[in-house]
Amino acid sequence: MNTQPKPDATLFLASSVHDMKNSISVMLGSVQRFLAQAGPEQTEFHRDMAQMLYEIQLINGNLIQLLTLYKLGNDLYPFNAETQEIAEFAHTAVSHVQPLLNSRGIRIELDLEENCYWEFDGDLVNGIIVNAMNNAANYTRSTIHLGVATVAGALEIRVEDDGSGFPQRMLDEGLAAMRGVDFSTGSTGLGLYFAAVSARLHRNRQEEGSIRLENGGRLGGGCFIVRLP
Amino acid sequence: MSVTDDNKLIANSNYLVVDDFPGMRGTLSMVLRNCGVNPKNIDTASNGSEAIKTLSRKKYDVVLCDFNLGDGKTGAHVLEEAKYRSLIGPSCCWIMVTAEKTTDTVMGSAESQPDAYLIKPVTEAILISRLQKIRAKKESFIEIDRAIAGRDYLQAIQLCDERAINDKANAIELLRVKCDLLTRTGQSDKARATYENVLASRDVPWAQLGLARIHMLDEDFESAAGLLEQLVDNNRSYLEAYDYLAEAHQALGQNDKAEATLERALALSPNSHVRQRAMGDLSLKTGKLDRAEKAFRKTVTLAEHSVRKSPEAYLGLAKTVSAKSNPQEALNVLEQMNKKFSGEEVRLKGKSVEGLIYHQSGNAEKAKEVAQELSSMLESSSTRIDSAAKREMAELLLATGEHEKGLALLQAEVMNNPEDKANLAAVREIFRKTGFEDQGAVLVEASRKEAMDMMNAGTLLAKEGDFAQAIDKLRSALEKMPANVRLLLNSAHIMITYMEKSGANADLINEVRRNLLTANQLAPAEQRFLLLMNRLKVLE
Structure with a gap:
């Protein structure tokens, strides 16, 4: 009988992230430098670099999501809700995706409630929104709309696009993810699951945060909505 | 402040980048250059010790420090030491750069809290927005922090x-x-x-x-x-x-x-030396010696690189090892402690534990010798020592035949806290353990009464209007019971009333303030502190 313990990758998940993050940081820095030196935005080199930047950010995003889920599963995630100024929070989130949007000629449209402050874990919600905007960039035709407003005692963040909207299958699977059902098909699985779990951590007065997917909205395409009590 | 002013401020500041990985130092420096910072204003350090050296040579407006610096000091240790040694001022923005959000980095002690955490990768937009946010917060808190200090x-x-x-x-x-x-x-x-x-x-x-x-x-x-x-x-x-x-x-x-x-x-979060020590103290108290030893050893290792390390873990470890019938090892621990720490308090506490070790191992002669040394050290000392340590010292003195000094120590403890029931009970327990139960009970009651009488005498004189004599009485009472909170507050009240009637004087104001702050330190929940501070302020 085999008495050797089974290999356990989770042991190394947390410890190897330090090195991976350093590598990602250096790659990101280099690509940004190439982009800055690349000249006009229409060249093929510029487009390639922008694509590379996007891929690096995708790896970074996935890494954070995996690690966060691992920590949440073991009660190790240091959840801390702090007062965020909405305009500043939104602009910082947009700065993550701006180079990608520029290279693809996608317009970003902001509609932010003025003088609005809300309590939430800035890192988690930033992760959700950046992921949603990256996703929208792949499906939109020309514009992404980021709207933040207080609605019925909760903060609602909407990422909308003018693409052809979510297919019915995704709307259904999205609902499944929000209920915490484990499904593992395609890359949208991790992102939505992470978003649902992270939103749910935000609790106030018996109410918990949630996400939902819709079609329509201002631009007539897909809408990704986070609601934080 | 306008955005342009903010950007100018960011471009004209001095920066220190601390990271053990050369690629990261380069990347962070590049992010700063892209924010408009002149390369001449960016210095780098590759480990904790180098960072401390650099910080003591030059004042920096912003420090970008990786939390994980390889072996030795972490970013938290560097920040703690920089604050402790005043290498950075209150206006310095300290940003901790981390690979991930962990309880250790985010929930560390208040002393080692940076102004912000940034999770890698750090981009220009994020850095600029964070620096603006920190500056605004510092502006909001600068006067408050000054008032608190x-x-x-x-x-x-x-x-x-x-x-x-x-x-x-x-x-x-x-x-x-x-x-x-x-x-x-x-x-x-x-x-x-x-x-x-x-x-x-x-x-x-x-x-x-x-x-x-x-x-x-x-x-x-x-x-x-x-x-x-x-x-x-x-x-x-x-x-x-x-x-x-x-x-x-x-x-x-x-x-x-x-x-x-x-x-x-x-x-x-296994890396908090304060929490490990709490575990050591608790396990020692409940007699779980193996776990106590493990926790104290971990405390010593964790605190190695911290400027705020304290001798208490060594004392706890020595007591634990001694209780495990290993006196030689316990004495070695004390020796290590004495090499690492200086000061009267450490020497006194160390001496007390040394005596305990000999006493526990049955070496009565050596225990008596150490107790006598401790006794004469106490004679010439004016250092304030916490009640628990004082009681331990008294217990050793009583157990080794130094009765007079042991009784005097416990008497002082009773007089300083005549109304603290837990303290009175602990004192009685020591008397019981050392075979002085009856004599002790009489002494506790007598000391308690003497303290109350002395406290009341001043108040009575003041009521009769004889402030000069009242203040005299209070001062000599305070000499006998310098840590008696009620006496400190009563005397402040009477001295303030006196000044309200016959005019303020700077020396007396200082005396009252000193007494009030001592009382506040000893008993933070005491309501009268603030009322008295208020009245004192009017006199200034």
Whole structure:
């Protein structure tokens, strides 16, 4: 009988992230430098670099999501809700995706409630929104709309696009993810699951945060909505 | 401040980048250059010691420091030491750069809290927005911090209120600081009302913790434990709450629960030397010596690189090893401690534990010799030592035949705290253990009465209008009981009343302030402190 313990990758998940993050940081820095030196935005080199930047950010995003889920599963995630100024929070989130949007000629449209402050874990919600905007960039035709407003005692963040909207299958699977059902098909699985779990951590007065997917909205395409009590 | 002014400020500041990985140093420097910073204003350091050297040579406006610096010091250690040695001023922005968000990095001790954490990768937009946010916050808090540093708590509370009106971004933090100050100055009623007000509109963990702390100050440990249990269930990574919960459990005599609570917190964050020490203390108390030894050893290792390391872990370890019948090893631990720490308090406590080790191992002759040394050291010392250590010293003196000195020590403890029931009980227990039960009971009662009489004598004279004599009496009473909180406050009240009647004088004002601050340190929950400070302020 085999008495050797089974290999356990989770042991190394947390410890190897330090090195991976350093590598990602250096790659990101280099690509940004190439982009800055690349000249006009229409060249093929510029487009390639922008694509590379996007891929690096995708790896970074996935890494954070995996690690966060691992920590949440073991009660190790240091959840801390702090007062965020909405305009500043939104602009910082947009700065993550701006180079990608520029290279693809996608317009970003902001509609932010003025003088609005809300309590939430800035890192988690930033992760959700950046992921949603990256996703929208792949499906939109020309514009992404980021709207933040207080609605019925909760903060609602909407990422909308003018693409052809979510297919019915995704709307259904999205609902499944929000209920915490484990499904593992395609890359949208991790992102939505992470978003649902992270939103749910935000609790106030018996109410918990949630996400939902819709079609329509201002631009007539897909809408990704986070609601934080 | 306009955006252009902000950008100019960012471009014209001095920066230090601390990272063990050359590629990261290069990347962070590049991010700074892209923000408009002149390369001449960017210095780098590759480890903790180098960072400390660099910081002591030059003043930096911003420090970007990786949390994980390879072997030796972590970023938290560097920050702690830089603050402790005043290598950075209050206006310095310290940003900790981390690969990931962990309980260790985010929930560390207050002393080692940076102005912000940034998770890699750091981009220009994020850095600029974070620096602007930090600057705005510093601007909001600079006067408050100054008032707190000058112990002008009333002014600090007033400033919190004024600032909160227009500063929505920091309103919550201002409220939190204000509540903390209210609790610290004995106004727990107001603090409680504010916490309840906050909680009426939102479930806010810090307000729940604040309420629990007030219950603890009121010695309502039952309610505190209930609140805290709920708090950690809903906020599993709120380490501070675990620490208070363990304290509440101990106060209720529920040592098993306290152990379980500390264990949960240590599983989340095993690298806090303060928490490891709490575990060591508790395990030593409950006689779980193996675990105590493990916790104390870990404390010593963890605190190695910290400027705030304390000799207590060594003392605890020595006591534990001695209780495990290993006197030679225990003496070695003390020797290590004496090499690492200096100061009268350490020497006195070390001597006391040394005597205990000999006593426990049955070496009566050597124990007596050490006790005599301790006795003459105490004779010439004026260092204030905590009650628990004092009682240990007295126990050693009584057990080794140094009766007179042992009795005198315990008498002083009783007179300083004549109304503290837990202290009186602990003193009686020592008398019982050392075979002085009857004599001790008489002495405790006599000392308690003498203290109360001396405290009342001054008050009576003042009531009769003889302030000169009253103040004389109070001063000689304070000489005998320098840590008696009620006496400190009574004397302040009488001296202030005297000045209100016949004019202020600077020396007396200073004397009163000193006494009040001592009382506040000894008993933070005492309500009269702030009222008296208020009256003193009018006289200045």
